Amino acid sequence: MLRILLFLIIISITTEIFAKNQVKVYYERTDFGYQIFADNDEMCPVSIKFEFELTNLEADSEDGKVYLLEGDKKGQYLFDVRVIDKGKTYRLGYRFWNNIGDVLLDEYDEDFEYYLPFKKSESYKLWQGYDGSFSHQGKNSLDFTMDVGTPVAAMRDGLVVKVEESNSKNCNTRDCIQYNNFIVVYHSDGTFAEYTHIEKNGSKVKVGDRVKQGQIIASSGNVGFSSGPHLHVVVFLPRFDDRLTVKTKFLVGDGSESIYLEEKQIYSRNY
Ligand SMILES: [Zn+2]
Known part of the structure; x- marks a missing residue:
């Protein structure tokens, strides 16, 4: 008589570097x-x-x-x-x-004209730019100095896919990355934008919301790995264990031209 033994083992490991995925x-x-x-x-x-x-x-x-x-x-x-x-x-x-996101995606809309991430008629200093020496080495991220509570505007239309606004702790070392508050928005070309360090309970949107370019989505803050009140924004293509951050063009001044922003400059949004 034949005896059949059945064994079944499922090992499931999820790597969740930036946020837990459902x-x-x-x-x-x-x-x-x-x-x-x-x-x-x-x-x-x-x-x-x-x-x-x-x-x-x-x-x-x-x-x-x-x-x-x-x-x-x-x-x-x-x-x-x-x-x-x-x-x-x-x-x-x-x-x-x-x-x-699609980790195999390499191409995206490089000519898209992003809005500056704050209200019309306001101006802020880009304290740290692309590949900045304080904390952006090798990263295409931007830090605008702004007071806690400043309204943050969506840079581009998209779908809200992550909101973390429960943290309040802050420090000036990478240990505090785990306390970052952030909003992640998915764009039509497959890129994502992250808006980081927002105030505790400072999100004006929730997961699943569609946002319009220029819409106020948060109050800025100084939460997580942050050396002072500022807004950190980054646009990226996803990868399994990392993210490929990309430079994007921003409309500046009256909105008649779009440029790559430069560190230590003050930019106005009059559009
Ligand atoms: Zn930053």
């Missing part, structure tokens, strides 16, 4: 083995990849292959895993990584 992976049993599915409760697309540990099983996939999950959708079919020899023991194991 992604769940699960399987359904079939007569040939398993079908693997994912729920994506993030509002935007999410990239996901797997590493397999299979015994007597064959996946209709491969290690490191990137799948793009649709935003706000459950039950997304990914691939099959088939039993090779039904008379023998089999074991399913995998780990997965995910991040918001």
